[in-house]
Amino acid sequence: MEKEQSNNSDAFETLAQLxxxxxxxxxxxxxxxLGVADVLESSPRTAPDLANAVGVSPDALGRMMRxxxxxxxxxxxxxxxxxxxxxxxxxxxxxxxxxxxxxLFGLPVYWNIYEKLTYSLQTGRPAAEKVVPEGLWxxxxxxxxxxxxxxxxxxxxxxxxxxxxxxxxxFSGFKTIADIGGGRGHLxxxxxxxxxxxxxxxFDLPHVVxxxxxxxxxxxxxxxxxxxxxxxxxxxxxLVMEIIHDWADEEALMILQAIRxxxxxxAKLLLVEQLIPDAPGPHWSKMLDIHMxxxxxxxxxxxxxxxxxxxxxxFQLEREIQTFAGVSxxxxxxx
Ligand SMILES: C[S@@+](CC[C@H](N)C(=O)[O-])C[C@H]1O[C@@H](n2cnc3c(N)ncnc32)[C@H](O)[C@@H]1O
Numbered sequence: 571m572e573k574e575q576s577n578n579s580d581a582f583e584t585l586a587q588l589x590x591x592x593x594x595x596x597x598x599x600x601x602x603x604l605g606v607a608d609v610l611e612s613s614p615r616t617a618p619d620l621a622n623a624v625g626v627s628p629d630a631l632g633r634m635m636r637x638x639x640x641x642x643x644x645x646x647x648x649x650x651x652x653x654x655x656x657x658x659x660x661x662x663x664x665x666x667x668x669x670x671x672x673x674l675f676g677l678p679v680y681w682n683i684y685e686k687l688t689y690s691l692q693t694g695r696p697a698a699e700k701v702v703p704e705g706l707w708x709x710x711x712x713x714x715x716x717x718x719x720x721x722x723x724x725x726x727x728x729x730x731x732x733x734x735x736x737x738x739x740x741f742s743g744f745k746t747i748a749d750i751g752g753g754r755g756h757l758x759x760x761x762x763x764x765x766x767x768x769x770x771x772x773f774d775l776p777h778v779v780x781x782x783x784x785x786x787x788x789x790x791x792x793x794x795x796x797x798x799x800x801x802x803x804x805x806x807x808x809l810v811m812e813i814i815h816d817w818a819d820e821e822a823l824m825i826l827q828a829i830r831x832x833x834x835x836x837a838k839l840l841l842v843e844q845l846i847p848d849a850p851g852p853h854w855s856k857m858l859d860i861h862m863x864x865x866x867x868x869x870x871x872x873x874x875x876x877x878x879x880x881x882x883x884x885f886q887l888e889r890e891i892q893t894f895a896g897v898s899x900x901x902x903x904x905x
Pocket of ligand 1: 707724725728750751752753754773774775778795796797798810811812813816
């Protein structure tokens, strides 16, 4: 009987925490937006001191930081707060700063979309349709401030992924490497730095390529375009990192077919994605999957699902190369 009671109280606590998950997320967003992690340097500071520095209510800031500290974001020491390994990553100067990533998930447009989540549940379609009928990519194209945050967030989330890909794959056999939907070029830049004999081509939408203009060089060219409409570059290897997961099967297939059409017979396709594992336990890919459904109508896939998509587009999956960064490289050849 006693055991049952304690189980029930665990269950109550679990649901109470989960149902208020947005409270923690919002505290994290607003405190990050305010730059508290930048103001808090190496020595502990009290909430009134920090509040004074950023111009907010000392009481409210202290209570929000106290909550975040229970999740390991900041550490509380009496009346003062200091950095934890997690909050260090909120500093804009940290080489692996996740500040833009947190700011992205705190954007009002994301919250407005999540308010319509029932629409996704009822229809299987992105709730974004109810808020930004033009689609999220066009939305970012028309909202430069949000676009900057999105592109910075992609660069941020890619820091570890790029290191993982570079440690796992040898690009030296390729003369030309195209990065399709390569954002600001973070992956291609690293690949070219490690492969001095190769030239690279960055393909993305015009408002994204414009942000990468500074990268253009004799070895790295930029091509602005839409992979649903415009011809794709000819290359020996095609890098496609976290692009296919943005799309439902029909569009994913169109992108893969467009690459197949441009690719010479000897070319290799390298999809970089976080696969849904078979194990039922917690995994970031399962949360990312719901973000994909809600924001874009895309999905995270397992290995078999990728293999099927690739086969339909005229590619054969040769091998999955796991990286230390949670993403896998799916290497495919033309058939
Ligand atoms: C999730 S981001 C991935 C960026 C980068 N590959 C990475 O993993 O960091 C998706 C990218 O696809 C680009 N994109 C979306 N629609 C596109 C289209 N129709 N044609 C070309 N690029 C597109 C976006 O601009 C964005 O840079």
